[in-house]
Amino acid sequence: MKFSLKMKTILLIVSIAVLISAGGVLVFDKGLRDVVETQYEDRSIDIAKLVALQTDAERLRSLRDKVLEIYYKSPDVVLSDQWGSPEFNAYVAQYAAIEETEDFLILREDLRRMQDSLDVDCLYYTWIDAPNVRYIYLADAAYEDACAPGVVDPVYLTDLSPLKDPKIGLPPNITNTPEYGWLIATVLPVFDKDGEVVAYACVDISMNDIMAQQRRFLMITVAIFMAATVIVCILGIWLVTRFITDPINKLSQAASHYTRDKKSFSELNLSRNDEIGTLADSMALMETEIGKYIDNLEKMTNDLIAARENAEQFNRIANIDPLTMVRNKRAYDIEAGRLNAGSRPYALVMIDVNGLKVINDTYGHEKGDDSIKAVSSAICRVFKHSTVYRVGGDEFIVILENDDYTDREALIKTITAAFARNAANTKLEPWERATAAVGCAVFSPATDSGAADVLKRADEAMYANKREMKK
Numbered sequence: 001m002k003f004s005l006k007m008k009t010i011l012l013i014v015s016i017a018v019l020i021s022a023g024g025v026l027v028f029d030k031g032l033r034d035v036v037e038t039q040y041e042d043r044s045i046d047i048a049k050l051v052a053l054q055t056d057a058e059r060l061r062s063l064r065d066k067v068l069e070i071y072y073k074s075p076d077v078v079l080s081d082q083w084g085s086p087e088f089n090a091y092v093a094q095y096a097a098i099e100e101t102e103d104f105l106i107l108r109e110d111l112r113r114m115q116d117s118l119d120v121d122c123l124y125y126t127w128i129d130a131p132n133v134r135y136i137y138l139a140d141a142a143y144e145d146a147c148a149p150g151v152v153d154p155v156y157l158t159d160l161s162p163l164k165d166p167k168i169g170l171p172p173n174i175t176n177t178p179e180y181g182w183l184i185a186t187v188l189p190v191f192d193k194d195g196e197v198v199a200y201a202c203v204d205i206s207m208n209d210i211m212a213q214q215r216r217f218l219m220i221t222v223a224i225f226m227a228a229t230v231i232v233c234i235l236g237i238w239l240v241t242r243f244i245t246d247p248i249n250k251l252s253q254a255a256s257h258y259t260r261d262k263k264s265f266s267e268l269n270l271s272r273n274d275e276i277g278t279l280a281d282s283m284a285l286m287e288t289e290i291g292k293y294i295d296n297l298e299k300m301t302n303d304l305i306a307a308r309e310n311a312e313q314f315n316r317i318a319n320i321d322p323l324t325m326v327r328n329k330r331a332y333d334i335e336a337g338r339l340n341a342g343s344r345p346y347a348l349v350m351i352d353v354n355g356l357k358v359i360n361d362t363y364g365h366e367k368g369d370d371s372i373k374a375v376s377s378a379i380c381r382v383f384k385h386s387t388v389y390r391v392g393g394d395e396f397i398v399i400l401e402n403d404d405y406t407d408r409e410a411l412i413k414t415i416t417a418a419f420a421r422n423a424a425n426t427k428l429e430p431w432e433r434a435t436a437a438v439g440c441a442v443f444s445p446a447t448d449s450g451a452a453d454v455l456k457r458a459d460e461a462m463y464a465n466k467r468e469m470k471k
Contacts, residue, residue, distance in 0.1 A: 009244065013236040021225040028221050029214075036210055037184075041172040044186040044203050047118055048169075051201040052190045054114065055125075056107070060190055061198040063103040063138050064127050067149045070094050071129075071136055079134075080153050095150035104139055104149065111141035122204040126187070128155065128170075130163040138199055166197045174207070182207035321390040323369055324376035332389040332397055336451040339399070339443070346401045347408050347442045348451065350458040351379060351415075352466065353394035354435045367431035374434040378422065382415040396436075397455070412440050437466035 071077070078091040098104055107125065115123045124147065125138040135153040140146040147153075155163070155170070162170050170187035177183070185204050189197040319331035327335075339346060353375050360368035372394060379388050379396055386404045389397045400408050419435040422428070439462025443454045 009240045010237050013240065014233050017229045017232045017236070021229040025218070025222055025225050029218050032214055032217065036207070036214060037174060040174075040184045040205060040207055040210070041186070044172050044184050044205050045188070047120060047123075047205075048186040048188040048201050048203045050118070051111075051114055051123055051203065052188050055110070055190045055201060057190055057192040057198050059103045059107060060125060060138070061192065063098070063101070063107060063125075063149070064199045066098050066101065066103070067095060067136060067138055068127060070098075071150060071152075077134075077152055080147070080151050092148050092150060095148055098149045107139045108141060111139060112143070115141040120203055121183070121206045124202050124204075125190070126200050126202055128163065128166065128187075128200060130166070133160060133163065135202075167191075169200060180204075180206070182211045324373055324390050326376055326380065326388040326390050326396070328389065329391040331387075332391050332399075335387070335389075335399060336455075340450040343445075344401065345405055345443060346399060346454075347405055347440055348454045348458045349383070349398040349400060349408075349412070350439045350441075350455065350462040351375070351396040351398070351436045352462055354437060354466065354469065356394045359431050363431055367429075371431045371434040374422075374432055375419075375436050378418050378434075379415065382411055382418060397458075400440075408440060408442075412438060435469075437462050437469060439463070439465055 074091065074094060076087070076091065078085075078088045080088075082088040111123045111125070122140070122142050124140040124142070126135045127138060128134070129136055129152075133155045135155060137147040137151040137153070138149055140148075156175070157170065157173060162168055167189055169189050172184055172186045174182070174184045183204055184207055185202060187200045187202045190199050190201050192198050319327055319334075321328040353372060356368055356371060359371050372390075376388065376390065376396065379398065383398045383400070383404060385402070386398050386400050389399075391397050400411070404411060416438055419438075423433050423435045425433060439458045439460065441454045441457035441461060443451070448454050
């Protein structure tokens with residue numbers, strides 16, 4: 001379908017106005033949501049801190065020990081998602097006696113008193129089983145459907161790194177579920193007088209009312225932006241028609257006349273003291289210069305082709321180590337960026353030449369270079385399907401992907417055995433019996449932020465291998 005310039009301009013104005021309005025609504029909604037969430041996060045943290053400070057830590061420690069004694073002895077732990085099932089009831093029944101203890105009754109009463117005075121949905125004490133990523137309830141202030149001691153919930157967090165340090169607790173976490181709606185939960189540690197964590201004070205605050213109010217504000221904002229969009233579109237269309245499309249239509253008619261009469265733009269005689277006159281003069285000048293531009297363009301094209309070929313050649317040279325002819329540190333840095341941006345599994349092998357300083361000092365740097373080349377050749381023979389990089393004077397890195405990644409253990413054994421045979425070959429000159437320490441590490445999305453973390457572990461494994469070789 002063919003559209004006129006006027007129609008295209010109108011569509012452009014309408015599209016821009018709608019996009020700006022939609023963006024404005026999204027920015028307003030996000031800004032309002034951020035403000036609300038920040039306020040509720042701060043409030044939940046303050047309340048959790050207050051509860052933690054007002055808790056009898058020694059009594060809570062006693063309650064925790066009673067619950068954990070049963071928890072760790074229980075052969076089968078039943079999670080709360082089976083609430084009401086015979087298995088769940090049988091599991092929770094093991095803790096029934098704890099609910100009659102003085103520690104539990106006093107702590108629950110303290111929680112209820114603080115919950116009523118602070119106007120929050122629920123306060124409770126838990127212990128975090130970090131290895132199994134679970135909450136274990138110790139006491140719950142809820143008056144109805146309270147979680148009994150020993151009830152187990154999974155820890156629903158995308159980032160589980162806080163579990164590594166029990167003294168920091170868990171940051172505010174906002175959820176939206178059919179059962180509870182919008183809820184913000186914060187978990188902070190309760191410390192004893194010696195600064196040890198005895199358990200965790202947890203606070204749940206409902207955000208249903210504020211989220212409903214936010215939705216109402218959003219609907220009002222949408223209506224305002226829609227009205228503003230209509231006004232802007234009407235005004236923009238009038239301005240475009242008046243000052244752009246009408247003058248361009250006149251110039252288009254002149255161009256059509258020129259085509260029919262086979263006249264050049266210099267013969268149109270469109271002398272005007274405005275942008276249209278300037279455009280007509282420019283078109284006439286363009287016609288005069290166009291031949292020159294074509295000649296220049298051809299020359300520039302040839303020059304660009306030659307320059308591109310030279311640049312590609314220089315780039316290849318810049319990424320090659322001149323001694324070993326494998327890739328260099330610059331090439332590895334580029335490839336590490338690709339690894340960081342991707343998601344495919346890979347491993348890094350770190351290889352460090354042994355005894356290079358002794359070779360250099362005893363036989364000269366030329367023989368030291370021979371040792372480096374001998375090690376490089378051995379690496380390339382074993383890892384023939386992977387790229388090898390020389391990243392330092394005596395250091396090499398190999399990136400293992402695809403089949404080499406799958407066969408990495410066999411390849412590590414092969415290169416290690418090759419170095420061992422080379423070292424034992426007394427027929428070779430000392431600088432020819434080059435050996436190296438080898439370390440390998442596999443990328444783990446759960447713990448590694450990028451190739452630098454993997455390389456660090458590979459380096460540590462290599463140094464461990466070097467120490468083992470010196471024994």
